[in-house]
Amino acid sequence: MDLRLDRLTVELGGRRILRELSLDVPSGRVVGLVGPNGSGKSTALRCVYRALRPAGGAVWLGDTELSALRLRDAARSVAAVAQENGSGLDFTVAEMVALGRTPHLRGNQPLGERDRELCADAMARMDVAHLAGRGVLTLSGGERQRVLVARALAQEPSVLVLDEPTNHLDVHHQLGLLGLLRRTGLTVLVVLHDLNLAAAACDRLGVLSGGALVTVGSPREVLTTDLVREVFGVAASVVEHPETGVPQLLYTLPETLEAKTR
Numbered sequence: 001m002d003l004r005l006d007r008l009t010v011e012l013g014g015r016r017i018l019r020e021l022s023l024d025v026p027s028g029r030v031v032g033l034v035g036p037n038g039s040g041k042s043t044a045l046r047c048v049y050r051a052l053r054p055a056g057g058a059v060w061l062g063d064t065e066l067s068a069l070r071l072r073d074a075a076r077s078v079a080a081v082a083q084e085n086g087s088g089l090d091f092t093v094a095e096m097v098a099l100g101r102t103p104h105l106r107g108n109q110p111l112g113e114r115d116r117e118l119c120a121d122a123m124a125r126m127d128v129a130h131l132a133g134r135g136v137l138t139l140s141g142g143e144r145q146r147v148l149v150a151r152a153l154a155q156e157p158s159v160l161v162l163d164e165p166t167n168h169l170d171v172h173h174q175l176g177l178l179g180l181l182r183r184t185g186l187t188v189l190v191v192l193h194d195l196n197l198a199a200a201a202c203d204r205l206g207v208l209s210g211g212a213l214v215t216v217g218s219p220r221e222v223l224t225t226d227l228v229r230e231v232f233g234v235a236a237s238v239v240e241h242p243e244t245g246v247p248q249l250l251y252t253l254p255e256t257l258e259a260k261t262r
């Protein structure tokens with residue numbers, strides 16, 4: 001299912017946080033949202049998982065406007081791995097993942113066999129099955145993050161939005177998660193800080209700065225030395241990955257540049 005952010009404008013605390021942000025995430029594609037701290041990435045995602053109502057514009061799922069759906073119906077289509085995520089609740093891992101099935105169950109209906117299979121599959125895919133009986137509050141940051149992704153997968157959505165999902169993950173699990181996102185066939189909008197991971201994992205990248213979209217395109221089109229300097233204020237060389245051809249950035253510490261020019 002296509003996801004479309006259409007001229008989203010958000011105002012918070014008397015400030016305009018997002019300005020007419022438009023971004024298409026075609027069905028089955030992985031689109032990354034990158035940008036400096038405070039540029040509005042999480043705010044954009046919060047509009048998609050309905051934690052925030054935009055002052056202007058709309059989010060579209062296919063040809064349905066998201067705000068026209070009941071929350072429960074929206075939750076059958078869109079799953080979120082947010083930064084604020086209810087992980088302060090003292091559930092076991094299995095219970096937390098089972099919460100992903102809530103939009104598909106009626107009232108207090110218990111999990112059926114298929115629900116349990118989906119939860120077990122999601123836990124296996126995120127490598128947390130061995131933690132099923134543990135309390136989520138006892139987990140490490142990375143383990144907890146993987147549980148939250150498992151909960152989102154168990155939700156069986158068509159659209160998955162994730163806010164910095166690789167935070168806390170070791171490199172093995174970072175690559176595992178991003179590889180999985182590509183394999184799921186879901187429509188994915190993901191906020192990432194690591195531009196090299198974003199280039200490797202995403203079909204397209206949208207770059208936000210000051211609440212506005214600076215550019216959108218393939219990683220090769222977007223990740224240029226000029227853009228990285230202008231938007232992030234850092235010096236970087238762009239090289240091609242020798243095996244995949246994906247652009248990768250080699251950063252230079254400011255002190256190194258200063259020393260070179262001295």
Ligand SMILES: Nc1ncnc2c1ncn2[C@@H]1O[C@H](COP(=O)(O)OP(=O)(O)OP(=O)(O)O)[C@@H](O)[C@H]1O
Pocket residue numbers: 012013015017035036037038039040041042043044
């Ligand atoms: N409730 C609020 N009231 C006022 N300002 C807010 C509120 N929520 C967020 N902001 C501001 O909106 C701006 C965008 O925040 P947002 O969390 O979307 O940025 P971000 O790009 O996700 O940043 P980061 O990379 O640091 O996670 C920031 O300047 C933030 O301080």
